[in-house]
Amino acid sequence: MEISFIDSLRIIGALGLFIFGIKTMSESVQKSFGSFLKQMFNLMTKNHFLGIIAGFIITSLIFSSSSTTVMAVSFVNTGLITLAESVSIMLGANIGTTVISWLVSIFGFNADFSFIYLIIFAIGTPLIFSGKNKLKYVGELIFGLALLFLGLSELINSVPNLNGIDTVFSSFQETSLGFFSNVFFVLIGVFLTLILQSSSASIVFTQVLCFNGIISFEVAIPLVLGQNFGRTINTEIASVSGNVFAKRSARIHSLVNIFGLIWMVIALSVFPIVDMLDNITTNLFHTDSIYASLGAPIGIALFHSGYNIVNVAIMVWFIPQLVRLATKTIKSRGETDEEFRLEHISTGIMATPEMSIVEAQKEIAKFGKLTHRMKEHTATLLLEQNPKNVYKLLEKIKKYEDITDNIERDVADYLAKISQREMSEESSIQIRGMLSIIGDLERIGDIFYQISKVLERKFEEKIWFTPDQRKNIVEMFGILDETLVVMNKNLKTNYALVSKKEAVEAEQKLNSFRKKLRKEHFKNVEQGAYNFKNAAIYNDIFNSLEKVGDHVINVTEGVVGEI
Numbered sequence: 001m002e003i004s005f006i007d008s009l010r011i012i013g014a015l016g017l018f019i020f021g022i023k024t025m026s027e028s029v030q031k032s033f034g035s036f037l038k039q040m041f042n043l044m045t046k047n048h049f050l051g052i053i054a055g056f057i058i059t060s061l062i063f064s065s066s067s068t069t070v071m072a073v074s075f076v077n078t079g080l081i082t083l084a085e086s087v088s089i090m091l092g093a094n095i096g097t098t099v100i101s102w103l104v105s106i107f108g109f110n111a112d113f114s115f116i117y118l119i120i121f122a123i124g125t126p127l128i129f130s131g132k133n134k135l136k137y138v139g140e141l142i143f144g145l146a147l148l149f150l151g152l153s154e155l156i157n158s159v160p161n162l163n164g165i166d167t168v169f170s171s172f173q174e175t176s177l178g179f180f181s182n183v184f185f186v187l188i189g190v191f192l193t194l195i196l197q198s199s200s201a202s203i204v205f206t207q208v209l210c211f212n213g214i215i216s217f218e219v220a221i222p223l224v225l226g227q228n229f230g231r232t233i234n235t236e237i238a239s240v241s242g243n244v245f246a247k248r249s250a251r252i253h254s255l256v257n258i259f260g261l262i263w264m265v266i267a268l269s270v271f272p273i274v275d276m277l278d279n280i281t282t283n284l285f286h287t288d289s290i291y292a293s294l295g296a297p298i299g300i301a302l303f304h305s306g307y308n309i310v311n312v313a314i315m316v317w318f319i320p321q322l323v324r325l326a327t328k329t330i331k332s333r334g335e336t337d338e339e340f341r342l343e344h345i346s347t348g349i350m351a352t353p354e355m356s357i358v359e360a361q362k363e364i365a366k367f368g369k370l371t372h373r374m375k376e377h378t379a380t381l382l383l384e385q386n387p388k389n390v391y392k393l394l395e396k397i398k399k400y401e402d403i404t405d406n407i408e409r410d411v412a413d414y415l416a417k418i419s420q421r422e423m424s425e426e427s428s429i430q431i432r433g434m435l436s437i438i439g440d441l442e443r444i445g446d447i448f449y450q451i452s453k454v455l456e457r458k459f460e461e462k463i464w465f466t467p468d469q470r471k472n473i474v475e476m477f478g479i480l481d482e483t484l485v486v487m488n489k490n491l492k493t494n495y496a497l498v499s500k501k502e503a504v505e506a507e508q509k510l511n512s513f514r515k516k517l518r519k520e521h522f523k524n525v526e527q528g529a530y531n532f533k534n535a536a537i538y539n540d541i542f543n544s545l546e547k548v549g550d551h552v553i554n555v556t557e558g559v560v561g562e563i
Contacts (some may be wrong), residue, residue: 010154017151019201022063022100024144028137029061031354031422048088048316055092065097065199065231069253071355083326086249087319091256091312097231098305100200104152104207105297117153120146133424155208179269182222186265189226194233202227203304210296217296218274224304225264232257248326255322260311277303353423353431360415360434365491367407367441368555372484374400374448375548379477381455382541383470390459397452404445408438429561430495437491437558440551447551451544458537466530469538472517476545479510483552490559503556507549514546 059068072086072093120142127139192202203224210220232254240247267273281299315322374397381393412435419431457463465473483506490498521542525535557563 014151014154015196015201015205017147017154018204019151019196019198021144021147021149021151022198022200024147025063025141028140028144029063031133031137031140048084048319051085051088052092052095052312052316055089055094056096057092058089059093059096060099063100063200065093068093068096069231069250072249083245083248083252084319084323087252087256087322088316090249090253091316094228094256094308094312095305097199097228098301098308101203101207101297101301101304104148104204105301107149117146117149120149152204152208155205179265182225182265182268185219185222186226186229186261189223189228190230190233191226192223193227193230199227199231202230203300207297207300210300217277217299220296220300221268221274221303222265224300225261225268225307228304228308229257229261244330247330248323251326251330252322255325256311256315259315260307264307264311273303277306353418353421353427356414356418357427357430357434360411360418360431361491361495363407363411364434364437364441365488367404367411367438368484368488368491370400370404370407371441371444371448372481372488374404374445375477375480375484378448378451378455379474379481381452382473382477387459390456394452394456397449401445401449404442408442411438433495433558433561433563436563437555440554440558444548444551447544447548451541454537454540454544461533463533463537465534465538469530469534472520473538473541473545476510476513476517476542479506479513480545480548480552482506483510483549487552487555490556495559495561498556498559500553500556500560500562503553507553510546510549514542514549517542 055068055072058071059065062068069090072089124139124142124146127135128143130136130139189202189206192205193199196202196205206215206220206223206227209215210217215223232250236250236254277299278295281295281302377393377397377400381390381397384390384393415431415434415438419428423431483503486503486506490500490503521535521539524530530538
């Protein structure tokens with residue numbers, strides 16, 4: 001077998017062009033339709049079959065099943081979708097990943113098509129330099145399509161120069177190992193996907209090899225199975241730093257593909273699947289036999305689609321069982337794992353700012369819930385008399401304050417990375433608002449921690465409130481709770497739909513109550529109703545609660561873009 005260094009570089013370069021073309025197309029589509037993709041995740045994941053359709057459409061549009069599955073894992077991590085909903089998205093992505101092989105099969109192997117990529121370049125290049133973002137993104141999409149077919153054309157022309165490689169593959173065929181030879185080629189397929197980091201590119205490479213007669217169709221089928229399975233590795237890697245839900249989501253994706261791989265390898269050894277594909281290809285598509293050049297790529301695309309459709313049709317009925325199995329195999333590490341880690345940020349910035357902003361928004365919504373929980377613990381601390389419980393609450397509030405500091409830092413870093421990329425004016429305003437929001441949320445956490453230290457001093461020095469003081473502070477905590485409820489509702493809502501009217505009314509109610517307490521407080525101090533230490537602590541607490549209210553209204557102003 002003699003494969004020259006130049007031949008190797010040509011084929012690597014051709015594959016690189018092909019992969020870069022897919023990447024360019026994917027990113028341009030996400031830039032153009034980022035909002036549409038977000039809405040689809042929200043609207044079409046409530047039903048398993050709609051979720052499958054959503055996964056298929058998204059993968060077909062962005063030309064990357066790995067991006068869709070990683071996106072699903074990331075959205076589970078942020079709470080945008082549930083674990084069960086992510087399964088249907090990933091099942092749909094398994095079908096959507098076959099679009100590239102069909103696109104290449106129908107257009108890419110036509111001898112008259114090789115020159116058309118120059119025309120596509122001519123159309124797309126001027127649009128890239130357009131001042132309008134929409135036209136620019138369309139130009140990038142067209143440019144990526146041209147790169148894809150240029151890479152494919154070079155790949156087709158390069159493969160015949162790999163003299164001797166066909167002898168290697170045919171020698172394995174001649175051993176007639178049946179099931180074991182299929183397993184062997186499946187492993188090669190997995191390896192190819194790991195090397196190329198793109199199942200679409202590795203499957204197209206197999207189509208090219210089969211088109212040029214380098215490998216037989218019987219060898220191509222198990223190769224495609226392995227290449228299809230190799231996608232699961234990317235999802236597992238994406239979940240490594242994720243929380244327990246992200247890991248479970250990735251595990252389910254692996255289980256689905258492991259099951260499909262097992263039954264199909266067995267089926268290949270038992271049933272005449274290759275003959276069935278040959279009949280369908282020649283009779284339904286009216287093309288050459290799969291054993292001929294032009295028929296082979298279509299036969300591979302047909303197998304790739306048929307296998308994934310059948311596997312999805314089987315697995316969709318077992319989603320609850322898959323969720324339970326993943327839950328049993330990946331145990332939760334408790335409160336920290338479930339609530340306080342920002343692992344979805346560790347999975348990296350997504351392809352477009354719009355999709356990354358979704359993750360940031362969901363994390364900020366969780367941040368808001370955390371500050372509300374701090375309020376509940378602080379209010380409980382006010383009335384707690386048991387020393388053991390008091391110090392437990394103090395420790396918990398301190399832990400939460402540390403967490404709020406970390407969340408603010410990590411989310412701010414994440415938003416800073418997003419802001420360095422090209423984005424719309426609307427996205428830029430939203431990021432500025434989010435930076436303001438996390439600053440206010442962190443400050444709310446600081447104030448609750450400061451109140452807890454005041455209450456700790458009150459407890460240790462045995463300073464007691466009068467019944468009226470206690471009643472007033474409890475009532476003010478209740479009013480503050482109303483403002484936090486409104487704030488958290490706004491943080492969970494599409495920012496464009498939020499009105500600050502309700503938040504303003506809640507904040508005005510808090511301010512009015514604080515003015516009332518302040519007036520009564522000065523009057524009681526003048527009359528000597530309580531001592532200096534008592535008065536100082538009481539004054540600190542109700543003033544601090546009013547400051548929390550100020551930051552709460554600032555959060556809603558950040559949501560509506562008033563910064």
